[in-house]
Amino acid sequence: MPLPYYVSPEQMMQDKAEYARKGIAKGKSIIALEYAGGVLIVAENPSASLNKVSELYDRIAFAGAGKYGEFERLRKEGIRYADMKGYAYGREDVTAKSLANAYSQVIGNIFSMEIKPLEAEILVLEVGEEADVNELYRIAFDGSIADEKGYTSIGGQAEELKLFLKDKFAEGLGLEAALQMATRALEAAASQKVKAATLEVAVLDRARLGRKFRRLPQAELRAMVEAGG
């Protein structure tokens, strides 16, 4: 019988992380940023039907980058978790914090227990009653969770996007200005023009009654992106 060869845990984790990072780097990027009216989510997505951005609950949205099948499974589980909790208790008891925690546990477990880690990163975003209490959580492939302020990004060019937004981001932007900034960030990171048709954009709009999530239809999107040149 051949002896099972020894691999140090350190080496194993490093290999897994590298594998996951490579997988995610192949995918397109997503930006979420706070604007005066709520939270804006901009994803590069050539497909009109395979969504990367979605509603989780009344005030909470989801965005996933990397392998579609993998973050889609996470999205569905999140919706199930949120709906069950909201039905069993009350609507206001469903929070981004608890969802982000649950995601972190699940993704972290997969990273350490399974042979293949998830090649996906996700965002859980919540719009607050007031502008200063929005919550942006970024959960990485290893389950590590980051609580971000103002703006955040995931996907292949997440770091470049963050670098761009670090200098340019300002609080209290209008929707149009915020969308143009996100588009410019994507253009800078990819060093090519971004067309409205390849963007998937949604907002958590504080002013809406009930469910805050809204997708921006193509016509509205095109008008806003083109207004910025």
Place this chain on the structure above:
Amino acid sequence: MPGVPVGTTVLALKYQAGVVIAGDRQATEGYQVASRRIEKVYAADEYSAVAIAGAAGPCIEMVRLFQTELAHYEKIEGMHLSLEGKANRLAQMVRANLPLAMQGLLVVPIFAGYDLKRSEGRIFKYDVAGGRYEEAEYFSIGSGGKDARSSLKKLYRPGLAEEEAVRTALEALYDAADEDRGTGGPDFVRGIFPTVKLVTRGGALDVPEDRVASACAAIAEARKTAA
């Protein structure tokens, strides 16, 4: 069944732009009023509404589950369930309640929705066993349901305008409250009026309470002078 508040008269009728769905506000416990301002008409999702008659507790619980399920489906699949699909799902839920119904905890809804594919409003009625039947013009259930139906039978015309349709619904509820002790009429003293919702291509919307109040006042006034 004594000790359980029961819901009373609810109705739906088609009009030009979709469906009007309405209900009185009183819950009854035996010969006592259990609540004067209970809600019996709920928006199920963006394009449909449900009105309930029966034991208030299980009714409200069923509506809450139904709303959750419709929103859940929409989020998971990225699109609304078809109106047919929603009506069928509600039928299954009514059917599942049959054992409780046999013990007296009845839940019988009316479901009204706007069918975006067919571009028309549609009304579904149910029986205790989960039977689902589509109504072509109007329907009403509850202890005052028969009285409201008699009223609708005389007042209903196809293709009513919104104003007339709302008035017709309120006339029927007024008649039901007049004949049936379990149905609450408009309460001008406390300012409690029936719930009225419109289900159209634009979504399920409330008719504002002040509009309902003035329509009720007009109906009461017209009946005063007639006597």
